[in-house]
Amino acid sequence: MNTLNPLTLNRLMGYYHYIDRHIGRDSDQTISSATLSKLLNIDDTQIRKDLAVIGVKGQPHVGFSSREIVGAIRGVLGFDLSRPAVVVGAGRLGGALASFKDFHDYGLRTAAIFDNNPQKIGQTIGDQVVQPMDRLETVIRDSQAQLGILTVPAHAAQQVADRLVQAGLTALWNFAPTRIAAPDHVSVRHEHLAAGLAELLYHLKNPLSTDAAT
Amino acid sequence: MNTLNPLTLNRLMGYYHYIDRHIGRDSDQTISSATLSKLLNIDDTQIRKDLAVIGVKGQPHVGFSSREIVGAIRGVLGFDLSRPAVVVGAGRLGGALASFKDFHDYGLRTAAIFDNNPQKIGQTIGDQVVQPMDRLETVIRDSQAQLGILTVPAHAAQQVADRLVQAGLTALWNFAPTRIAAPDHVSVRHEHLAAGLAELLYHLKNPLSTDAAT
C-alpha cells in the first residue's frame, strides 16, 4: 500500500463516517461506487481508486461490502488501538478535547493533562487530574504517550512543542494559533481554527462564490 | 479581484499570522517574496501571485510593505467588522468557542449561545447567558446574526442546521462529527476534528511518510 496523502485520507474519513452513521459499523451491505458517489458527491472513479489503495476489492456487478470498507479504514488508521495522548493546556478547549469520548473510538486515549496555572492544577477534567508542567517528562515516559495535544497560548506553543518532542512524542496536534516547527520525524497538524473561520467570513463577504468549503 | 479559493485563503492566513506575530500589525517593514518564501516554505512566485490577487503591489528592488499585506488581508476578509454569530450547543467545546477572545480579532462576535438542556440554560459562559432553543429564531432576527457555530451531537446537527438556515443564517461552522447539507447560498465549513486526528494517527502508524501536514 502506498502512503496515503491527506486528500485521500480525508475522503476515506468521508466514506467511513457515512457508512458508520447510515449503515452501521457492524452491519453489512453492498454499496456501489456509483451510489457512494452520489451520496458524497465524489467521483466514482476516485472512490474505486481510494478503496483499491487500502486493499478493499469490489465485485463486478455487485459492489463493495460496507463492512469491509469500514474494517479496512479502521485497520489502516489504527482505530482499534488505544494510543495514549497528553494534553497541554487545561483551558476550555483543552478540557473539551481531553474529555471528548468520541476520540476513544479513533484509537486515542487521554493519558494526562497539564497546565502551569496553580489554580488549574489539581482540578479534575473528564477522568484526569490536571498536573503541573514539571511532571511532563515523567508522565510521558511512564505512559508511553506518542501524541501531544497543544492548547496553550500562541506565545508558549513553540516552547511546549520543543519539550514534548524532547520527551519523545512523534505527533503533535496544535490548536494554538501559531505555526510550530518540529524535526522531520515528528508529524504536526495545525488545527488553526481562525484560519477556518476566515474562510467562512470571506464567503459572508463575497456571497457570490457559492462553493461549500470543507 | 477574483474569488479566492480555499488554498489561497489558507496561504494568505499564513502570511497574515507570520507578519502579525513577527513584525507586528502596526509596524511597517519591507519584506521580499523570497524572504517570506524561505520563512513559510511557500514558493516565492506563489506568494507574489497571492499578493497580486488581493491588490498588494510590491516595488521591484525593494519588496512588499508588511503593513500593506496585513491591511489588505484584513480588508479582504473583513476582520475589522464585528459580525454577530450564534453558538448552538453549550458543551465544553461550545463554551470554549463562544468565549474565544481571539475571534474578536477576526471580526466575529458571539451574540448568543443556546442549548436545550435545562441544566445549562441560564448558566453564564464568557459574557453570555445560555438561552433555550425556542429563543433561537427571535435572537437571530434581533441580533442580525449571520454565522452559526454548531457544537451539538452528530444526530442533532442536521436538524439544528435546518433551523439556523431557516432563520436566515448564511454561514455555518459545523463542529459536529457529521456532514450537514445546506442550500447553495449557505456556506458550510465542516471542522471535523476527528478527520484531522485520523491524519496524525496514520502518521503514527506509518512513520516513514515524513511530510508535516497542515
Next chain:
DNA sequence: TAGATTGTTAATCGATTAACAATC
C-alpha cells in the same frame, strides 16, 4: 445472456513551479 459494476489506462484540468523580461 444482458446489463451492471469494477479496475485501470488515458485525457483533462487546475495548481504549482520555472523562466525571464520589466523595473527601480
Next chain:
DNA sequence: TAGATTGTTAATCGATTAACAATC
C-alpha cells in the same frame, strides 16, 4: 550602473475525471 526584485507568461506536475475493457 549593476543587481535585486517584481510581475507575468510558459512549463511542469499531480490530482481528478473520462473512457472502456474485464468481470460476473
